[in-house]
Amino acid sequence: MRHYPWGALIKGIWRTLVALVLTTAFVIVTGILAGGPSFTWLAVGLALSLFAAVPGYLLYRLGAPDHSAGNRVVMLLVLTFASVLGALLVLPAYMSREGVPTDAQVTHVVRAVSKVSEKRFPAYQVADRTTGENLGRLRFLSTEPKVGDTVRVRKDPRGWFNVTIADPTGRFTKLAALVVAVLGLSAFFLGAGGHMPDD
Template identity: 85%
Template sequence: MRHYPWRALLKGIWRTLLALIVTTAFVIVCGILAGGPSFKWLAAGLILSLFAAVPGYLLYRLGAPDHSAGNRVVMLLALIAGSVLGTLLVLPVYMSREGVPTDAQVTQVVRAISKVSEQRFPAYQVADRTTGENLGRLRFLNSEPKVGDVVRVRKDPRGWFNVTVADPTGLFTKLAALIVAVLGLSAFFLGAGGHMPED
């Protein structure tokens, strides 16, 4: 009678969890960079997030048998996709929990240019309504405020991130979180199955 390979399954589970934890740590760092005040910080964070899955993947691969090469490739792709989406989640999730709600006044409206699509879009320079402190620029608002209008924003008390809208968690954030969760579960089951012996 053949016994179920529980040891191989448990090995796959803890190695996969370790890979996901290490990847998450790198994603948080990339997300902090991507939440910076300029497109260059966003690009740097997203590019680094492409490699965020590599350390976790290498930890996972150390104990995976040779016959699971296909599983390893799929898991690496899942971790990379989750890393990029997870990086985009760090800013809105952090600001929704730690950002300080503040009334800001629009001091300037400029036409910024996307370096990816080369399309123009409005960007709103805002300052603290009470202190006059420059808070940075807002983009992609639901409305189009004019100079002098007051908008509700969140500012980061630690200074890691640029200012965001008052409610930074929206439909996109929930969709991205769902995708990350699905990819995480996929990577988990791929990792656990990738350590099972051949039949």
């Protein structure tokens, strides 16, 4: 009578969980970089997030049998996509929890240029309405405030992230979180199945 390979299943589960934890740790770091107040930091953070899955994947691969090579490739792709989306989620999630609501005044409106699409879009330089402290720039607002108008923002008391709008979470954040959850669940089942012995 053939016994179910519980040892292989448990091995696959714990290695997959460690892979996901390592990936998440790298995502937090890259998300902090991506939330910096310039396109350069955004590019650096997102570029590093492409490699966020590698440490977790390598640890997972050490215990995977040779016949699961296909699973290993899919696992790497799943972790990579989850890490990139996860990096984009760090800023709104952090600012929603830690950001300090502040009334800001628009001091300048400039026409910024996207270095990716080369399209122009308005960027709003804002300052703390009470202290006059420069808070940075806001982009992609749903309205078009003019110089002197007051906007509600959140500023990071630790200075890790650029200023954001008052409610940084939205439909994109919820959708991205759902995609990350689905990818994480897929990685879990792939990881567990990828360590099962070949019949």
